[in-house]
Amino acid sequence: MSTTEQLTELAGSQEEYLQIHRWMCLSKALDDRMHSLVKQGRAPFVGSARGHEGIQVCAVAALDRARDWLVPHYRGLGSAVGMGLTSREWMLAVFAKADDPLTAGRNIPGGCFGYRARHIASVSQVVASWIPKAAGMAYAAKLRQEDAVFVCTFGDGATSEGDFHEALNFAAIHKLACVFVIENNGYAISVPLRLQAGNPDLYRRAAGYGMAGAMVDGSDVPAAYAACKQAVERARRGEGPTLLEARIRRINSHTSEDNQSRYRTPEDIQEALAFDPIPKFEHWLQERGWLTTEVAERIRAEYEAESAEAADWAEQQPDPRAEDTETNVYAG
Numbered sequence: 001m002s003t004t005e006q007l008t009e010l011a012g013s014q015e016e017y018l019q020i021h022r023w024m025c026l027s028k029a030l031d032d033r034m035h036s037l038v039k040q041g042r043a044p045f046v047g048s049a050r051g052h053e054g055i056q057v058c059a060v061a062a063l064d065r066a067r068d069w070l071v072p073h074y075r076g077l078g079s080a081v082g083m084g085l086t087s088r089e090w091m092l093a094v095f096a097k098a099d100d101p102l103t104a105g106r107n108i109p110g111g112c113f114g115y116r117a118r119h120i121a122s123v124s125q126v127v128a129s130w131i132p133k134a135a136g137m138a139y140a141a142k143l144r145q146e147d148a149v150f151v152c153t154f155g156d157g158a159t160s161e162g163d164f165h166e167a168l169n170f171a172a173i174h175k176l177a178c179v180f181v182i183e184n185n186g187y188a189i190s191v192p193l194r195l196q197a198g199n200p201d202l203y204r205r206a207a208g209y210g211m212a213g214a215m216v217d218g219s220d221v222p223a224a225y226a227a228c229k230q231a232v233e234r235a236r237r238g239e240g241p242t243l244l245e246a247r248i249r250r251i252n253s254h255t256s257e258d259n260q261s262r263y264r265t266p267e268d269i270q271e272a273l274a275f276d277p278i279p280k281f282e283h284w285l286q287e288r289g290w291l292t293t294e295v296a297e298r299i300r301a302e303y304e305a306e307s308a309e310a311a312d313w314a315e316q317q318p319d320p321r322a323e324d325t326e327t328n329v330y331a332g
């Protein structure tokens with residue numbers, strides 16, 4: 001496993017790390033606001049990305065947003081923010097408003113979304129079904145001789161699906177410009193990894209497909225960024241796909257409909273907090289003199305206010321019209 005200590009050379013500049021930090025903080029602020037909205041009965045649902053922010057942001061920070069694409073899983077708020085999604089755009093989706101750019105008000109928040117303008121391809125709620133789509137998009141780009149890279153993110157549970165196998169095999173055969181990122185939080189809802197995989201080193205499956213494989217501590221942002229950059233550069237050079245396993249911890253329940261205390265021990269839940277990538281990364285930035293406690297606090301407050309404002313604003317926007325119910329759902 002790569003760790004910050006083993007990094008002899010940093011993968012990015014001070015500016016890049018500070019941008020990554022900002023995106024992580026914005027993702028957390030939106031996530032926290034959604035939990036409040038659900039408790040207040042104003043929003044229906046949240047599938048939290050808490051604990052995932054480091055790897056999610058790093059995976060897309062390594063991209064060129066003008067030509068590359070993200071094919072994320074439903075828990076991909078941090079990745080979407082890194083692709084340029086704004087607080088107001090996200091909240092339009094949370095409240096399923098007419099102008100929601102992600103689903104036009106047609107899906108649960110974060111459940112299933114796409115946003116062509118931000119190069120985010122349509123996610124599906126059907127676990128792993130978006131992985132072959134990423135391979136298909138990369139194949140199309142190859143045929144068109146475009147040099148776009150496609151980052152596809154998914155959970156450990158998704159690796160048990162046939163779609164995972166078919167997509168990786170196809171991507172390896174055609175040396176596609178894909179980076180497959182497993183956000184391994186150790187659970188598929190309540191099913192722990194030991195009941196999901198005979199070999200817990202999921203990245204080792206890469207060898208079976210004939211592609212590069214790597215594992216990284218996803219709570220270690222500098223290590224995660226280095227691993228993501230390496231994989232993106234490999235894909236850009238035409239050297240084929242990478243399977244990157246990021247070991248992380250899920251801080252919250254699977255969704256707001258779930259209660260993780262029914263199947264996780266208090267120690268396990270408590271321990272997950274020690275792997276929260278945000279304080280860990282802030283400590284690293286502070287050690288380098290790139291961030292102070294005051295500035296970190298100011299960024300937190302700024303994004304808390306922005307998320308609250310975006311929610312209040314979005315709630316007031318028009319609902320979709322009943323007569324538009326079938327628009328973009330059925331062919332005319």
Ligand SMILES: Cc1ncc(C[n+]2csc(CCOP(=O)(O)OP(=O)(O)O)c2C)c(N)n1
Binds near residue numbers: 075126155183188
């Ligand atoms: C094909 C399919 N089977 C089952 C489900 C129900 N389901 C939704 S999320 C989920 C867990 C997926 O876990 P994982 O891939 O590890 O991602 P995580 O939610 O932990 O990020 C399951 C089983 C589904 N949506 N699709």
